[in-house]
Amino acid sequence: MPLSAAILETLYNIVGDIGFTTDQQAIAPYLVESRGRFHGYCDALIKPKSTQEVADVLALCNDENIPVVPQGGNTGHCGGAVPDGGVLINLSRLNQVRALDPLNATMTVEAGCILQNIQTAAQKHNYIFPLTLAAQGSCQIGGNIATNAGGVQVLKYGNMRDLVLGLEVVLADGRIWDGLRGLRKDNTGYDLPHLFIGSEGTLGIVTAAILKLFPQPKESITVFVGAQSPADLMDGFAHFRDDFADDLSAFEIMPRFALDLVLKHVWGNRDPLSRPYPWYGLIEIGTARTHTGLRESCEKLLELLLSREIFSDALIAESLIQVKNLWALRENISDAQKQExxxxxxxxxxxxxxxxxxxxxxxxxxxxxxxxxxxxxxxxxxxxxxxxxxxxxxxxxxxxxxxxxxxxxxxxxxxxxxYEGSFSAEHGIGLLKTEEMELYRHGPELDMMRAIKKALDPNGIMNPGKIIKI
Ligand SMILES: Cc1cc2nc3c(=O)[nH]c(=O)nc-3n(C[C@H](O)[C@H](O)[C@H](O)COP(=O)(O)OP(=O)(O)OC[C@H]3O[C@@H](n4cnc5c(N)ncnc54)[C@H](O)[C@@H]3O)c2cc1C
Known part of the structure; x- marks a missing residue:
């Protein structure tokens, strides 16, 4: 049912002119999922500027049983941020870095901060925030938290779940939970932040987070290798992990077909190796320590792997441009596939x-x-x-x-x-994989999820229809 004029007026009064629109032409770009598979509808697009505004909007929606869909950068691949009526709350105006504590190596940020801006802010203090993904110029940290985003450096730093210490969340009924504690040890009952990480906006709205920062790598090496098979690549992976332990930060693989697509469709790329190979690996090692002999160790290991024919060819990037070009081959695969x-x-x-x-x-x-x-x-x-x-x-x-x-x-x-795996590794469930949830997650697992949903959102207003069928 469309929202009444009185409700629209109350929403307008909460967020003001800049934060409110019902103009469907202005709303249209926010209603399409990043790959164009899902198109939605909403009565009003709300852009709150503060946690209190989010709280006031949710309190109203909860009282009036109005469906609410939180939205970050709308780069998610599963239709999670696509509304089906009600109110769409876009967090982009809640975008301040609230604090950076260098000694604690933490940063307190609002949910609407663009991931890349967080990375840049950390770098200014000689730290890194390591979450790295191709959508980092437009996705928001609130969306990254809500989807438990991964990326290319999960190997070393973990995914979003491993990078958050505390959260501020507005609950479905409009209450604000201040869990912004930058503690690495806090054994006080159930781990509430982890309930909200990966919950895709179905339990509440993340408004701020305390993130872990890490020392900037002082030395980093990027290697591109050719191999005959995934088995050989994974054999090489085991050697790299044995030799470099936590200094191994990325190990990506791709078949020749993927490289061919990028070379064909994305201008400016070229084949880094002199001959084609059936499979490729893109490997990154890095360390925040100094004088480690990382390069020598890497060359030695590559010699060994080449002599044993585990790798067929290998190239170490000699400049930052070459590093960028090698990563472009990996990052452009999806785009090239689309064009094919x-x-x-x-x-x-x-x-x-x-x-x-x-x-x-x-x-x-x-x-x-x-x-x-x-x-x-x-x-x-x-x-x-x-x-x-x-x-x-x-x-x-x-x-x-x-x-x-x-x-x-x-x-x-x-x-x-x-093979004892998961049908959803990093993109989440959204609307796209709710059937698979029913198929592959059984009995107590779904029951527990439903019980949590019911406890935190008894009226079912938060992102209805996403993740689990109620
Ligand atoms: C080119 C490209 C590359 C990508 N690569 C990766 C990758 O390597 N790894 C990876 O994990 N993902 C990847 N993604 C998917 C996507 O970028 C991530 O899922 C990202 O974390 C989504 O962030 P967002 O701000 O765009 O969230 P949105 O798409 O806006 O929302 C995603 C979900 O989170 C919810 N949500 C958003 N903000 C909040 C909030 N503040 N509080 C509560 N719920 C909220 C929404 O309701 C929705 O369910 C990629 C996407 C693209 C387009």
Whole structure:
């Protein structure tokens, strides 16, 4: 039911002119999911400027049973920030860095801060905030927390869950929970911040967070390697992890097909190695210590891996531009795949020890039913996260290819389950994977989730329809 004029007027009075619109033309860009799969509708777009304004809006919506969808940068891939009526609360105006405590190595930020701005602010104090992902120029820290975002450095620093010490959250009924404690030890009952991290806006609205900062790496080495198979790459990964332990910060893999797509579609990229190889690895090691001999150790290990034919070729980046160019090959894969036509995508994880078998068997299953399917399985292999994407066969109509969406999803998700993995590694559930939640998360697990949802949001106003069916 559309919101009444009286409710719209109260909302307007809470956030004022800049923070309120019902103009559907102005709202339209906020209603589409980043890949265009989901389109929504809302009566009003609200942009609060303070935690108190968020609280006042939620108190009203809770009293009036109005659905609320929180939104950050709207870069999520699962339709989580797409509303279906009610009020859309975009957090972009809540964007202040409240404090930076250098000795505690923490930073207190508001939910609407753009991830990249947080990284820059940390750098000014000789720290890094290590969450790194291709959408960092537009995603917000509140969205990163709500999706438990990962990225390319999870291997060393963990995902968002590992990077948050405290939270400020507005609960569904409008009460403000001030959990902004920058403590590394705090054993006081249930771990409430972790309830909200990864909850995709279904339990409350994150308005601020205390983030962990880390010393800036003083030395960093980026390596691009060619290999014959995922098994060889993962063998190389084990050697890198043994030799460099926590200094290993990224281990990405991609097949030749992914590289071919980037070279074909994204201007300015070139093949870093002189010959083509079936698989590639992009490896990063770094340390905040000085005089470590990191480069010498890396060269020595690469010599060993090349002599044992675990890697077929290897290149160490010699300049920052070369580092950037190598990372561009990895970061442009999704874009290049889009330009190549239809693709059916998956965001799964399996234990690192099972990546190679998972890739082999899943590829085999897919080509069994679609012999010319072009498999583009790449990703953060060091933490077991593979974007198992399939591009349309050459010559096949995109629309026809996409009719196989559910069939291919089922194969990939079944295989992930078979290899003790997850159907959603880093992008979350949103609207996209609620069916899979019912299929792969059973009995007590779903019951506990429903009980938590009911306890924190008894009227069911927070992001209805997302994550779990009630
Ligand atoms: C090019 C590209 C690359 C990407 N790479 C990665 C990657 O490597 N790793 C990764 O994890 N993700 C990746 N993503 C997905 C996306 O960037 C992340 O999920 C990101 O964390 C979403 O942040 P956002 O601010 O855009 O959130 P939104 O998309 O706006 O929202 C996502 C969810 O969080 C909820 N939400 C948003 N803000 C709040 C808040 N303040 N309080 C409560 N709930 C809130 C929304 O309701 C929604 O359910 C990528 C996306 C793109 C477009």
């Amino acid at each position: 036509g239809g693709s059916i995508k998956h965001d799964v994880s399996v234990p690192v020890s099972k990546i190679s078998a998972f890739l082999d068997e899943t590829s085999h299953m897919i080509t069994n039913i679609m012999p010319n399917a072009r498999i583009c399985a790449f990703g953060h292999a060091g933490d077991g996260n593979i974007h198992f994407n399939v591009s349309q066969p050459t010559g096949m109509e995109k629309e026809f290819f996409l009719t196989h969406w559910n069939e291919l999803n089922e194969i990939v998700h079944e295989m992930a389950a078979k």
